[in-house]
Amino acid sequence: MDDILLMLPGPTTVDPRVLQAMAKDVVNHRGDEFGEIYTETTKLMSKTFQTKNDSYIITGSGTAAMEAAIANTIPRGEKVLNAVGGKFGERLADITKVHGMESKVLDVEWGTAVTADKIEEALEADEDIKAVTVIHNETSTGVAQPIEEIGKVMKNYDALFIVDTVSSLCGDAVDVDKYGIDVCFTGSQKCIAAPPGLSAITLSDDAWAAAEKIDAPTYYLNMLKYRDNGNKTPAQTPYTPSVSLIYAMKKALEIVQEEGLDARVARHHNAAAATRAAVKALGLELFPDEDVSSATVTAVKMPEGITDSQLRGTMLDKYGVQLAGGQDHLKGNIIRIGHMGVISYKELAITFTALGLTLKGLGCDVDPGAGVAALANFY
Amino acid sequence: MDDILLMLPGPTTVDPRVLQAMAKDVVNHRGDEFGEIYTETTKLMSKTFQTKNDSYIITGSGTAAMEAAIANTIPRGEKVLNAVGGKFGERLADITKVHGMESKVLDVEWGTAVTADKIEEALEADEDIKAVTVIHNETSTGVAQPIEEIGKVMKNYDALFIVDTVSSLCGDAVDVDKYGIDVCFTGSQKCIAAPPGLSAITLSDDAWAAAEKIDAPTYYLNMLKYRDNGNKTPAQTPYTPSVSLIYAMKKALEIVQEEGLDARVARHHNAAAATRAAVKALGLELFPDEDVSSATVTAVKMPEGITDSQLRGTMLDKYGVQLAGGQDHLKGNIIRIGHMGVISYKELAITFTALGLTLKGLGCDVDPGAGVAALANFY
Numbered sequence: 239m240d241d242i243l244l245m246l247p248g249p250t251t252v253d254p255r256v257l258q259a260m261a262k263d264v265v266n267h268r269g270d271e272f273g274e275i276y277t278e279t280t281k282l283m284s285k286t287f288q289t290k291n292d293s294y295i296i297t298g299s300g301t302a303a304m305e306a307a308i309a310n311t312i313p314r315g316e317k318v319l320n321a322v323g324g325k326f327g328e329r330l331a332d333i334t335k336v337h338g339m340e341s342k343v344l345d346v347e348w349g350t351a352v353t354a355d356k357i358e359e360a361l362e363a364d365e366d367i368k369a370v371t372v373i374h375n376e377t378s379t380g381v382a383q384p385i386e387e388i389g390k391v392m393k394n395y396d397a398l399f400i401v402d403t404v405s406s407l408c409g410d411a412v413d414v415d416k417y418g419i420d421v422c423f424t425g426s427q428k429c430i431a432a433p434p435g436l437s438a439i440t441l442s443d444d445a446w447a448a449a450e451k452i453d454a455p456t457y458y459l460n461m462l463k464y465r466d467n468g469n470k471t472p473a474q475t476p477y478t479p480s481v482s483l484i485y486a487m488k489k490a491l492e493i494v495q496e497e498g499l500d501a502r503v504a505r506h507h508n509a510a511a512a513t514r515a516a517v518k519a520l521g522l523e524l525f526p527d528e529d530v531s532s533a534t535v536t537a538v539k540m541p542e543g544i545t546d547s548q549l550r551g552t553m554l555d556k557y558g559v560q561l562a563g564g565q566d567h568l569k570g571n572i573i574r575i576g577h578m579g580v581i582s583y584k585e586l587a588i589t590f591t592a593l594g595l596t597l598k599g600l601g602c603d604v605d606p607g608a609g610v611a612a613l614a615n616f617y
Numbered sequence: 618m619d620d621i622l623l624m625l626p627g628p629t630t631v632d633p634r635v636l637q638a639m640a641k642d643v644v645n646h647r648g649d650e651f652g653e654i655y656t657e658t659t660k661l662m663s664k665t666f667q668t669k670n671d672s673y674i675i676t677g678s679g680t681a682a683m684e685a686a687i688a689n690t691i692p693r694g695e696k697v698l699n700a701v702g703g704k705f706g707e708r709l710a711d712i713t714k715v716h717g718m719e720s721k722v723l724d725v726e727w728g729t730a731v732t733a734d735k736i737e738e739a740l741e742a743d744e745d746i747k748a749v750t751v752i753h754n755e756t757s758t759g760v761a762q763p764i765e766e767i768g769k770v771m772k773n774y775d776a777l778f779i780v781d782t783v784s785s786l787c788g789d790a791v792d793v794d795k796y797g798i799d800v801c802f803t804g805s806q807k808c809i810a811a812p813p814g815l816s817a818i819t820l821s822d823d824a825w826a827a828a829e830k831i832d833a834p835t836y837y838l839n840m841l842k843y844r845d846n847g848n849k850t851p852a853q854t855p856y857t858p859s860v861s862l863i864y865a866m867k868k869a870l871e872i873v874q875e876e877g878l879d880a881r882v883a884r885h886h887n888a889a890a891a892t893r894a895a896v897k898a899l900g901l902e903l904f905p906d907e908d909v910s911s912a913t914v915t916a917v918k919m920p921e922g923i924t925d926s927q928l929r930g931t932m933l934d935k936y937g938v939q940l941a942g943g944q945d946h947l948k949g950n951i952i953r954i955g956h957m958g959v960i961s962y963k964e965l966a967i968t969f970t971a972l973g974l975t976l977k978g979l980g981c982d983v984d985p986g987a988g989v990a991a992l993a994n995f996y
Contacts, residue, residue, distance in 0.1 A: 336834055
């Protein structure tokens with residue numbers, strides 16, 4: 239218990255079984271043994287994405303998958319609707335521009351969610367939009383976007399539906415085929431709870447058809463090469479993969495299946511609800527609208543008169559609990575509590591005990607036990 | 618000893634201390650603890666590259682670094698001289714084209730090395746060449762290029778000198794500053810002997826100056842962002858790094874320093890000479906010109922009347938030693954024996970015993986002990 243408890247929106251605490259799997263001897267990535275491991279891992283990924291399509295593992299973090307999603311499926315010069323209500327929405331818009339497409343930003347106030355209506359309106363107003371990008375779980379603001387509802391709208395338009403589930407997959411409901419998502423991707427180090435360094439991506443038939451028509455100016459992230467090599471016997475990646483991290487990812491995905499995907503998602507929702515209740519019980523205010531708040535990270539307004547370094551510094555230095563701060567204009571204005579991956583009442587008990595004691599110590603008029611008392615309704 | 622012995626040109630056998638370092642708990646990649654680890658690792662990388670410049674770790678394999686090297690430092694439409702004498706030379710030429718530069722290929726017969734004279738001739742003939750790319754160690758043919766001599770020529774021209782040392786750094790002499798290399802990169806899983814999944818890159822002042830003028834259409838591999846984030850306190854990577862692999866890389870680089878860089882390079886040269894002697898003693902023929910043969914991988918012509926699956930299949934299935942085959946038009950025509958990383962006489966003893974017995978078993982008229990007997994002059 240001497241270790242730092244990571245209550246971050248990634249990386250998350252990694253199960254010792256996953257760390258041990260990672261430490262196995264490295265095998266040849268062009269051989270049968272690895273081919274089998276890679277195939278099993280990508281099959282587990284497709285099961286987790288809930289898609290009949292193949293999935294691919296990229297040796298690179300979530301941002302690599304973000305770039306692969308955009309660069310491979312949209313012709314240069316074409317228009318993309320980027321829903322932007324936080325830092326990761328901005329990143330997808332930046333990538334859109336870096337790759338020479340026209341980024342049409344659908345501005346969403348930070349702390350609120352984009353709605354299916356807004357997306358529909360934008361698509362109605364401009365028939366040249368070739369793709370829509372949505373961050374399912376905007377880690378920077380703690381907001382979940384209604385991707386199922388947006389998916390229903392998208393079915394009436396030709397535009398590709400590109401969804402970032404980096405910090406939501408396995409922690410919130412993502413059903414790629416049911417929602418009609420064309421390009422979906424995630425990272426290893428969030429709710430899958432493997433170490434950071436890998437991302438996974440899956441493309442629909444429409445997305446592949448688009449990719450086949452594009453001479454994408456990206457080499458390492460060229461998805462057609464991932465597909466070609468994935469279809470070889472034994473299955474391969476186009477370039478040397480991170481064999482050790484794929485061992486870890488496979489084990490982490492097996493643990494997801496052991497728990498059951500639905501049960502894991504429900505556990506995250508319960509932890510999120512418990513976290514919100516405990517936050518409020520300590521007299522703090524949620525940053526986002528509660529009805530669109532994330533299942534995997536809770537953003538909380540900084541209490542008046544307390545600085546980020548006081549609050550998060552005390553939490554870390556005195557109590558060994560690491561929370562995340564705000565990014566960009568939210569720096570110093572919010573704290574973010576990640577509840578991703580292996581999260582039970584125990585982690586929340588430690589976190590809210592520490593938070594209660596920290597607030598008390600900083601002179602807040604608060605019952606330091608009120609946070610954990612509020613967990614009673616959830617565990 | 619029941620494990621498969623990897624005698625491949627990467628991945629190589631990883632020291633158990635490195636595997637154990639990798640299995641440590643994942644820490645926050647934006648925190649002080651990781652910042653210190655990352656800084657120490659990049660400093661060790663600069664020491665290994667023998668440069669006063671900073672180095673950066675990319676979460677991605679060698680190909681990611683190849684793309685970063687080209688995409689960041691050469692303006693679109695400009696001319697690049699790609700020395701191509703094997704598969705990795707071709708890859709750099711492909712990346713050059715994918716990124717919209719003009720690739721001028723300096724064709725080198727596979728199995729021979731490019732010479733400094735040929736590079737000089739090409740630069741004299743065309744003053745528009747903005748960069749020259751050379752694969753130091755062409756893994757596909759087992760040839761080492763004379764980068765020190767080429768570096769001397771390059772000093773008389775304005776073009777950037779871009780050198781791929783993916784399969785040579787720590788196994789052959791690479792002195793970035795002394796040779797005047799502008800962009801140098803390597804992979805984790807070759808002579809550094811860490812697991813695959815990371816690459817490292819360093820840029821000269823001239824290369825940075827070029828990068829600052831380019832709006833590179835790459836996001837994940839944008840080196841300016843690596844520099845900006847590397848300069849933060851604590852030092853960071855622009856996107857989530859593979860924390861576990863960086864633990865491993867740091868430990869592997871520490872082991873390099875323990876051994877001594879020069880001693881490690883000398884050990885590789887000795888292993889290469891021993892391998893060539895043993896190969897010839899078994900009546901086999903080297904594929905490349907011996908005077909340009911690689912210090913880290915030896916390419917050998919397939920003996921008459923024996924197929925790749927007979928030779929490599931028997932080596933693997935019966936004797937547990939994995940060799941690499943040929944690529945592209947060399948498929949079936951050569952075998953490649955990697956001697957990278959943790960290679961002593963023990964690995965060569967096993968390999969050449971197995972190779973002698975395999976050849977004998979396949980009906981070759983050979984003394985199966987002749988290979989290991991030839992090792993006597995080297996160990």
